[in-house]
Amino acid sequence: MDGDGYSIVTGQVRTFHTADYVVLAATLTVSAGIGFFYAVKDRNNVSTSEFLLGGRKMHVIPIAMSLLVTFLSALTILGTPAEVYTYNSMFWWICVGFVLATVGAVRVFIPFFYRLGTTSVFEYLEMRFGRSVRFIVSLLFVIQIMLYMSFVLYAPCLALSAVTGLSLWGSVLSVGVVATMYTALGGMKAVVWTDTFQAFIILAGLFAILIRGSAVVGGFDKAWMIADKRSRIVFHDFDTDPTTRHSFWSLVVGGGFMWMSLYGVNQAQVQRALSCRSITKAQIALVLNTVFLIIVISMCCMIGIVMYAFYSDCHPVKFNNLISRTDQTLPLLVMDILGVYPGIPGMFVSSLLSGSLSSISSGLNAISAVVPGDLIKPWCCSHISDRSSTIMSKVIVALSGSIIMLLCFVVSRMGTLLQAAAAATSLLNGPIFGIFVLGMFFPWANTKGAIVGSITSVAFMAWIGVGAFVHRTASSVRSPIFTHGCNWNVTMDTNNTVPMTTASTVLESNVTTLAMTTDASSSVFLPLYSLSYMYYTPTAMAVLVLVGLGTSLLTGPRQPSTLDPRLISPLFDRLFPCLPEMLLKPLRCGVDHGLDTQGYNVASVLSGDDSSFGKAIRTQADTSAADKGLTLLHTYS
Incomplete structure (x- = not known):
């Protein structure tokens, strides 16, 4: 391989080859084609059950793959390696949180909703607390999922603009239109089978990066050694301080509750479980999804270690402005180590697109069930035909897709994508989870308690979120970065590996520590604003349950x-x-x-x-x- 292609050697970023554009176009074409296929195949079947739940006859493997990629988006693929690169490997502990979340969903939530026989999880809230609670929480879900999908859409388009030179907003429009189109045309079947195709694209892309990246730095063991010397390999942070950004407890407990809410009561995930033939098959699909999710997250963390080893002496964001933010480091790495192979970078960007397409389509499919069923029909149009209801769902998909593309402009003004997305969605995700916990596990709760608890929880989390943004609080300091190795005259050795300088030879003047800005204000609420974003979901849930139960006891509890x-x-x-x-x-x-x-x-x-x-x-x-x-x-x- 010609070493002149490396950005840390030349200071130049590679661009896409014609073959890369072909691979990228093929991914979009296949995804859209699956939507067209099911639109034609089921053109005479206008049942809402068929459109929203695939006739409740979906198979385990495609459902497991669909569950995997619903919340495994470009945010994960871009953000997890960047997290390890910028901070350390503590995020790997989130895999334990996945296991705890799966146990709760498999044993408690999925059997509960499957046996209830509903299409939307919010139907339960009307049975338990009344129509007003159903409307409030359904509206919160729509806002939350649309905000999340705007992050999901913006992330891969940011990567595209960094490595291909394509227009950022032209990419947003292209990806958004394709996802909206095949979801509106094909419904649940198109979404699930497209998700399955996209899951394999994601896995192939990650394997290619990990294998080639390890070879370029001299083996994964060498990458681990370099990362360990520079404080990137950390697993021993057991700090119980809730303001610690990523500790064992925040990732396992906080992350466990966050993912339990996604697996257990999130409409996009539960809707897939309800499309299985039986409870047992739904449970098997969820377990398989967790196994694959742990594999993918582990690969992303390993890629982060390799990425740090590659750029350990030449931080590309700091030096020469090769890229503008750490979320673009992985695309840069791909172009550096795989850019010489036509079509391979295209496969990587396709994996990013696949992650986003799958998450967007799953979210749109969930919205197509929630908006008509929970926000419109309970108040009007309750007697429309099944055909008209299906058409309404398709129109809502088109409108929602358009709004998501507009929201990307707001997302572009936010910071690190992984943390920003998790924090923004958790602010509403926690109250939604809390209302189901209150209803399912506390029989004394009444309607007044549910309403007051929901409003209090949302207001409390909004206060924390705004306060954290205004004060720019953070308790974690980014690990040190180095730029002394950015020498454009360095050449590759005979094994095509990048020469690495050990940490012991680094001068203090070459070290740059990126610390999060902390407001010096003496506000008594500053510790509250510094709460780790991983605790947002359990905090919101606890506030809602406590306020809801207290209000219920004061106003007359249910018997x-x-x-x-x-x-x-x-x-x-x-x-x-x-x-x-x-x-x-x-x-x-x-x-x-x-x-x-x-x-x-x-x-x-x-x-x-x-x-x-x-x-x-x-x-x-x-x-x-x-x-x-x-x-x-x-x-x-």
């Missing part, structure tokens, strides 16, 4: 015996089924799940597909659990 047992989750029965009955009974808080569980057991056996039995379960919500179980047993025995 557990008067509630439909389907609306309360037997949490301890699900998590600790081996406990003796003498302990489990008081933990059910006065809700009798016995006969209700019997009826559900029948459902779990016979409602694997969209049979008449499964439909019967969903149409008997107004009968008691005992009558329902006995009637269905008699009918289908």
